[in-house]
Structures are given as C-alpha cells and as structure tokens.
Amino acid sequence: MKAFVVLSTWLVLFSCNAFLSNSLDTIATNQSIRDGENLLSAGGTFELGFFSAGDPPKRYLGIWYKKIPTMTIVWVANRVAPLADASGTLRVTTRGSLVLLDGNGSDIWWLNLPIPARSPVAQLLDSGNLVVRDAEGSDPNNFLWQSFDYPTDTFLAGMKIGWNRTSGFNRYITSWKSIDDPSPGNFTFQLDPNGYPQLLLKQGSDIKFRTGSWNGLRWSGTPNLKPNPYYRYEFVLNEEEMYYHYELLNSSVISRMVMTTNGIVQRFTWIDRTQGWMLYLTGPIDQCDNYAICGAYGSCRVDNSPVCRCLKGFVPRFSQEWDILNWSNGCVRRNPLDCEKDKFVKYSGLKLPDTRSSWFNKSMNLQECEVVCMKNCSCMAYSNLDIRDGGSGCLLWFGELIDIRDYSNYGEDLYIRMAASESALLPSHQKKHKLVMGLAVPFGSVFLILVFTICVLQCKKKKMKLPEAKRDSFESGDNCENHKEDLELPLFGLSTVAIATNYFSTDNKIGEGGFGPVYRGVLRGGQEIAVKMLSRNSSQGLHEFKNEVLYVSKLQHRNLVKLLGCCIEEENLLIYEFMPNGSLDLFLFDPTQRKRLDWSTRFNIINGIARGLLYLHQDSRLRIIHRDVKASNVLLDNEMNPKISDFGLAKSFTGNETRANTNRVVGTYGYMSPEYALDGVFSTKSDVFSYGVLVLEIISGKRNRGFRHPDHDHNLLGHAWRLFTEGRSPQLLDKLVENSCSTSDALRSIHIGLLCVQRCPDDRPSMSTVVMMLGSDIELPLPKEPGFFNESNLLQENTSQSQPNEMTMTVLSAR
Incomplete structure (x- = not known):
C-alpha cells in the first residue's frame, strides 16, 4: 500500500x-x-x-x-x-x-x-x-x-540595439553563418558609440552600410523609415544608455527585422491572407548605400550616372581614377582653407556624413553651432542635431566628410567649411544669394548660348574617317540638339566606340534585336563593352532609345545590366558592360547549349531575375515596370548570373500609382499578360505574368509560344497547368536536369510560376512575395487557371505573321 x-x-x-x-x-x-x-x-x-x-x-x-x-x-x-x-x-x-x-x-x-x-x-x-x-x-x-540582451540574427519589438554606458554592455545582432547553420556569421548590425551614435552594418571589421545619425524622426540615411500607425521608432541617449528600439502599436501586426547570411538587414511583416512574410524594408537598398562609395567629399545619387560626383567646390583627388569609375579616393578642395577667412556654405538634401569623428550638443542652436565650429580650424562642418520644429541642437564634424549621399526628398542641410573664394557657390545669406543670382543669370545665358552654338557646329562638321562603306551610316541627323536633353550619363565619342568595335566590323557583331545590331568591343583601357546601335529600320525608335537611357542610367542592382554610357554623335548608340555568355535564350532553347544549364544554375537564374524585378517594382526610386521580360532580355555574366536588360519599353510609376492604360501595346506575345494584350492595362502584375512564363520556360527548356504536344493544343502554360492539376508536374522538367535537380525546389518553382501566370492580376503574387516564396518553405496557395493557356487565345488575329520571339506593337482604340 x-x-x-x-x-x-x-x-x-x-x-x-x-x-x-x-x-x-x-x-x-x-x-x-x-x-x-x-x-x-x-x-x-x-x-x-x-x-x-x-x-x-x-x-x-x-x-x-x-x-x-x-x-x-x-x-x-x-x-x-x-x-x-x-x-x-x-x-x-x-x-x-x-x-x-x-x-x-x-x-x-x-x-x-x-x-x-x-x-x-x-x-x-x-x-x-x-x-x-x-x-x-x-x-x-x-x-x-x-x-533580449543576447539577440542572435533577429531584432524584435521591445529589444534594444545599443550600449549600457555604465557597464559597457553591448547588444547587437549577428547573422547566421548559413541558412542552416545558426552559429555566428561574419555580419553584425550594431550601434557605434563613437562621436554621435549611428547604426553600422559590418562584415568583420569592415563597414558595409551606415544608417546615418538620428535626426529626431529617423536615421538620416533611411528616408523610408517614416512614422506610421503600426510602428514607433525611438533612439534613446542619456547618461546611462544609448540604444535604438521599436514598438508595435497594433497588437495584430507580426513583424521582425533580420540580418541575413549575406549581410542584408530586412524587415518582414506577416500577411495572413497570403500566409507569408512580406518584405517591408531593406538595407542597404542600392549602390549608394555602400559605405563611402564616393570617398571623402564625394556625394552619391542613385539616379545619376555615374552615381558619384564631387560636392560643389571640390574636384576629384585623382581625375584619371574617376574617369574609370573608381571613386574610392574621393575629392579634394578646389581652393585651400584659410581658417580666419573661411565661410560656411549650405548644402541641402543630404544624408549627413559619418559621425564617428563628430561632437554634439543638444542645447545649442544653429547660430551658436556655427560660432563654435568657426573658432576651431579642425571643424569641417556643422548641422542641426534634431530636425523637428525647425531644428535644434548642434552636430560638428572634424576631419574629412565621408559617406554622403544626395536625396530628392527627406535629405538634410549641412554647412561645410569652405575657402572664402568658394562661398559664393551656395551662399548662406539672402543678400549674397541675390547678388550671385543677379550676376549668374546674364552670364549663364551667354554661356549656354555659346555651348549650344559649339555643339551645333561640332555636330555639323564632325566626320568620321571610316572606310567608305561605313561612312554613310554616320551622315544623317542633327541628334546633338535633339538628344542632349535628359541624358545624365557619360557620353562616348563616336570615334572611341568605332575604334573599340573595329569600326563596327561584322566580325565584332554578336547579335541583333528589335533595337538594332549589337557589337562587341574593347575600350582603350581594356574594358569589354557591348554596343547597341539604333537601326534606321528598327521597329523601336528615338523614344525607346531615350527611354532606355533615362531608366537604366538611374538603376543600380546586381541583377540589372549596367549602362556605361551612350553616343549621340550622328548615331544613337548604347554602351553596356559586356556579358560574355550572351542572352538566356541562346542557352535555354538550344539543344546543345542547354546542357550547360544544370538545375542549380537555372534556380539561380530564376532567383536572380526575381530579385531584379523586385528592385524595379519596389526598391528603386522610379518604381519601374519593364513590360518586356523575356528570355532574350536576360543576359548572363561569366558566372551565369542573370541581368535584366532592354528598358526601351519600360514605364515608371510615381506616388501611389499602381496601374495605367495605354493605347499602344508593345512587348512580346507569349510573355504578355491578358489584361495588357487585350485592354492595354499594365501594372507590376504584368511583369509578374511575364516572369511566370519565363520560370516555366527555364524549368522545361521549351518556349511558351510554338510549344506543341501530341495530346492537346495548349501552349506551355496550358501544358504546365494540365500536369499540375493531374499531379504530374515532374513531367514538365527538362530531361537534362532530372538527375541534377532538387525535386522539391523544382516542383516549388513550377508552383510559383503557375501562381504568377494566373488570369486575374489580383491573384498573382507581388515580386516581394515571389522572392520570399523562392527562399522559404512557406505553404503555397493553389494556383487558378492561367491566362492565355491555349495558343488560339493569344490574339491570333494580331499575331498570325509573328515569330515566337519578335517584338510586337498593337494600337488599341481609345478607351
């Protein structure tokens, strides 16, 4: 018992x-x-x-x-x-x-x-x-x-990133070593206590990204971090602590910030409707977020080409390096300082420089700040510490000014010490401003007239010493006047490009598209280039040429082709970085070359295109819709990494625009979404549809248009849909990758491709969701019937004479 x-x-x-x-x-x-x-x-x-x-x-x-x-x-x-x-x-x-x-x-x-x-x-x-x-x-x-005092790779609401100033205890996040290894990786995101504190993303001891200093509302280098009804951000700095944290104001919101294994800080929000994480913010966003990319006294602006320029009153330290786009050594003053005679010049719209060598005072005003800085010959600049309510506090910089970028909106004012002879560039006082403007207008007008006259004369007089067969092609038009407008990237001389391409020799010709012929060349410095020449018989014209220049010159992403410059001297030429492996279609649809595309390469291409489109749709300043995503517009570098090209048909959205109509439908049948091909309505979901088609082509090695199957009359979309509904999706796989592929990744990619080509635009996922689905194991919703899954659906009356990959234009009646 x-x-x-x-x-x-x-x-x-x-x-x-x-x-x-x-x-x-x-x-x-x-x-x-x-x-x-x-x-x-x-x-x-x-x-x-x-x-x-x-x-x-x-x-x-x-x-x-x-x-x-x-x-x-x-x-x-x-x-x-x-x-x-x-x-x-x-x-x-x-x-x-x-x-x-x-x-x-x-x-x-x-x-x-x-x-x-x-x-x-x-x-x-x-x-x-x-x-x-x-x-x-x-x-x-x-x-x-x-x-919460010992975070790993995730920053949750209520956590602190920062220091206990009494004990010296530091809280920061560290990346995982890899996606399946939680041990500490090489990337950290932490608050630097030197000078006025700022958040630094570091790889080992090297700084990769800097948020900028706290201005009372946000970090100066994160303009997207705006007050909203879901989050409250705060930076605390007192005698005991300095830290950054955030709170969720809506208990139904689930959000986290993560340091990825490749050194990207991303904020995600959980979406119940899609049952997935949506990317909300990311950093670094673009090339200008790379730490000190333009060196000392250089300013980066992502919609400039090249992105780096010296601040006014400064010149490149080594001009030859800047000519080859190496800006790391920065800029130097045009005129030396003389401490007692120096003035302060106001520069506006900036991400404030690195504050690790700075001093601050919360109680001083801007006038007192100027007095203190003027008395110290080592003080190079000053600004308000807090931008709220007209500004308050004082922030001083000592030493060179590093990691500046230029913003169209939400930038801040910085007063830089300049030689007295330079102070008229951007004067601080209204009287000087009026005087300078009064002198600048007449002299500026005369200068512009002279420049315009010289440009016209040069365009009329300049003749290339080319073989007679080539000379005729450079003897038409007065493009100098017509195209100088809006071009914000390096202009190449026609002679430079001609020499680089062996005078546009047929031996250097590597292809031809809707724009015109493409030539391979080598510049004098040894850089390989690809040159697109606008053909007089091209279905694309000056509008598409300018469109490509305007958009591509403002975009910087590893999965977008880089435009190095253009030429408008009697010929319209676009000069790109050379992609040694050419376009994706040359591999994908060639029985021999397709063998080089094993599964890991194809999956990397699928992911890379998705990230490039995400940048265009969400992260770039312009919010661009490509409108012609297809295999021939994806180029491959020497490591087979994809880069989206050909922005001649692209459109940008501003503000809260999400869709638009056109009476001129341009693009490639087989990749066009139903709402665009039939009604001229385009949006980011139009690119999503094209991407879905491309995903299914990459997986199968077959073209969507021209696809034939003995059992039905569907195109590739219809075939993939039929296999999916019958549980036979593995049969879509290219036979050449069956032994090298991850079955789960392949089936998941097919599923995602079918989600992207659904008939209704609202049913298709955004590219941010696509990137998330490709990189995680979240459960996917069932796709609905795709658009244009029968060849006969595809506007047969408009395409009876079209080849599978030709660019088409259809004029619709006004709506």
Missing part, C-alpha cells in the same frame, strides 16, 4: 511537471524542458523548444513563432555549441542559472546570474523574450536575465 502511495505521488508529480513543461510559459527549479517538450508564451505567440539544423542535423534550443505555419526562428541559445542528438535538457538551478545539458549531463550552454535569486523561474513572454526572474519579487519586470 505504501509503495502504491509513493508511486501514485511520483506519477502525480511527473504528470504535473510534464503538464507545466508542455503547456505553460514558466519553469521553476524542480522542472525542466526536455527535447520534444516546449514552453508556450501566455498569449500563444512564441514557443521555446528544440529544433534541428545543418547537415548532418544538429539540435539547438531556440524560440520561434507558434502561430505561423512556417517555422521562423527568432533566437538560438546554444548557437556555438549544438547538441549532437535529441538528448538535451534545459533546467533552472537553485541559484537562478539556466543550464542546457546533453545526454551525459555535461553543460552545453549556461548562464550565471551575478545575484542569486530566492525562487528563480524561467518564463517565456509573449514578446518572445525568455527571462529569468525571482518569483517572490515585487516587480515582475525586474529581470535577473533576459534573452
């Missing part, structure tokens, strides 16, 4: 312990969490337990979202000491220490509290914070330890 009572008591205690471990949010010293058991926060938002990662798999103790179907890890305890098997146990010691033990009882991970607690408990809060506190303490928020 006694034994029965003892056994019953033991079972009750065991059951109680198991119940607490699996169902509640707290464990005490007489409880533990074993592998397979979990803690669940009170509101059910977060869960703590063990998970597997790596190959071979290892076990880690971590925290993840409970209500989200895709496991999303936000914190890892033993990221540098994984368990080899599922024998781990988490316990709270009587001194209040957390200890993770392996199957042999050895400590794998632990924390020691400086002050022992009477009744220590570990609790998982609904914020995702794992805390150790004294259960008998009067203040439930007086934590003895918290995981």
